[in-house]
Amino acid sequence: MPQKLRIGMIGCGEIAVQTAKGIAAATSAEHVMVMDVSEPVAADLGRTYGVPHTTSVEELLANPAVDAVYIAVPHHLHAPLTLQALAAGKPVLVEKPIATTLADADAMIAAARAAGVALAVAYQAQVDPTAQRLRALIAAGAIGKVIGTRIVYRGDKPETYWSGGYSGRIRTDWRTSRAQAGGGVLIMNTVHDLNTLRFITGLEATRVYAESDTFTTPVEVEDYVAVTYRYDNGAIGTLEAGSAIRGKDPRGAVNRIYGQDGQILFSNPPQIYATAEVAGLRAGAWQEVPAAPRDREGGRAAIADGFARAVLAGEPPPVRGEDGRAALEIVVAAYRSGREHRAITLPLEEGVG
Ligand SMILES: NC(=O)c1ccc[n+]([C@@H]2O[C@H](COP(=O)([O-])OP(=O)(O)OC[C@H]3O[C@@H](n4cnc5c(N)ncnc54)[C@H](O)[C@@H]3O)[C@@H](O)[C@H]2O)c1
Missing domain, CATH: 3.30.360.10 (Dihydrodipicolinate Reductase; domain 2)
Structure with a gap:
């Protein structure tokens, strides 16, 4: 793994704009590719951070330069996209709530274990x-x-x-x-x-x-x-x-x-x-x-850094899938x-x- 975790973003909507700033400001993470089913918002974030964009999740997951993914999509899509990313062997930082059902959360946690990669949830407290x-x-x-x-x-x-x-x-x-x-x-x-x-x-x-x-x-x-x-x-x-x-x-x-x-x-x-x-x-x-500091970008950089450092070190992330499930x-x-x-x-x- 490189010194910085190269993150591919899935979902380029409202919160992704803030997280993208956090990833850019993080010391242990960097942008490598962005994806959204809506081309204009994917193109917008790609342009802002000088990385390629796509509307195909398969293309993003097949990119060997993507070390890990951040997922910020409507809640019911957290589980299917997380499972798809884990199946491709990518560590996942998924937005809160981890899922909409415990069955989905359990499937995500089990898939991460089976793949031997990290599943983290983008809550703030653990890195605050x-x-x-x-x-x-x-x-x-x-x-x-x-x-x-x-x-x-x-x-x-x-x-x-x-x-x-x-x-x-x-x-x-x-x-x-x-x-x-x-x-x-x-x-x-x-x-x-x-x-x-x-x-x-x-x-x-x-x-x-x-x-x-x-x-x-x-x-x-x-x-x-x-x-x-x-x-x-x-x-x-x-x-x-x-x-x-x-x-x-x-x-x-x-x-x-x-x-x-x-x-x-x-x-x-x-x-x-x-x-x-x-x-x-x-x-x-x-x-x-x-x-x-309360500003969102500062908080978002801490989330990105906490996740990236854990993945790079092969350690459990600050907010594990199990924490997301408990909430x-x-x-x-x-x-x-x-x-x-x-x-x-x-x-x-x-x-x-
Ligand atoms: N941690 C926080 O403080 C915080 C704050 C706001 C939102 N969130 C969470 O972030 C997530 C996204 O919220 P938002 O406000 O950015 O929503 P949003 O609707 O603004 O953005 C969601 C994006 O997902 C895209 N999308 C939909 N289906 C997709 C698919 N199959 N593949 C790829 N992209 C797809 C949409 O085109 C859209 O751009 C939610 O889970 C929300 O709860 C977290």
């Missing part, structure tokens, strides 16, 4: 220095035993979002479709927070109860959802998310982790309160935890709970959902 610091503080006992977590997401997505995302780069309605997106604000947005809290606390969900509905937006997927879950240490998690919360209002819409001896507030920068002097913290005072499992259980009006116990059987 602030999240790593918070994880270390919790492991050091800074807030004591975790007793609760809270996720709040208040979005007010414009009508145009549903036909072209925030940028309108691609005209498409996949985000409105349950079959293609897998769901709404829960699987699209707060799945990030589920991954982040799982990484920082080290806790796994064991039971999930949810209510969700589509109140305001003319789409199939939910625009408001409330989830309650129990963690394996007994702690209780709550999640409240809406994509049509008029006026948004950031006041109070901040995630938190509650411990028996302290609390973490995910403001910018995050703040921590600890009752005792632990890990260099002052007792009985709110204090800032230094925050990593998805809570989402799948929540949707099932909403449909069946009952609490769902985890782990769900393999291949279900």
Whole structure:
């Protein structure tokens, strides 16, 4: 393998533009080829980074200069394109959520194992220095035993979002479709927070109860959802998310982790309160935890670098397929709970959902 991992991009839509900047800024990764079924956006990214473009995934995967691929396509296509890339022996960095069903996630994880190549998911927390610091503080006992977590997401997505995302780069309605997106604000947005809290606390969900509905937006997927879950240490998690919360209002819409001896507030920068002097913290005072740069490109470079360094070193990536599956499992259980009006116990059987 060369010193830099040569990445082929599959999907050149809205987020791919940001990731492409991240790959260009990364120290361990570089562009080699881009692909999209839409020729204009593939040509655009190819031109921007001086690499060939194609509308054929087979052509990209057959290119020996492509060491690994990054996949950023509608959710229901994550699994088939990942499986195709793994079958060609290419390590894969796939966008979140890993897939729309656990059966797909399981097939992807199994295929990566069989091929002996990496499967990674493009979540941020595991490569974010602030999240790593918070994880270390919790492991050091800074807030004591975790007793609760809270996720709040208040979005007010414009009508145009549903036909072209925030940028309108691609005209498409996949985000409105349950079959293609897998769901709404829960699987699209707060799945990030589920991954982040799982990484920082080290806790796994064991039971999930949810209510969700589509109140305001003319789409199939939910625009408001409330989830309650129990963690394996007994702690209780709550999640409240809406994509049509008029006026948004950031006041109070901040995630938190509650411990028996302290609390973490995910403001910018995050703040921590600890009752005792632990890990260099002052007792009985709110204090800032230094925050990593928040800009998307910086974050995207860290994702590309984390993946590339792991592949080049033959080590597991920072966010493994199994991590992607764990966040998805809570989402799948929540949707099932909403449909069946009952609490769902985890782990769900393999291949279900
Ligand atoms: N990590 C993040 O913060 C973040 C942010 C936004 C989106 N995303 C994820 O990125 C993915 C893409 O989202 P987006 O907003 O860029 O969507 P988008 O619709 O803007 O782009 C998707 C692209 O995939 C292309 N495509 C469709 N079918 C294809 C195929 N068979 N082969 C190749 N290309 C194909 C489309 O032409 C389009 O250009 C989703 O999984 C989304 O959840 C992640």
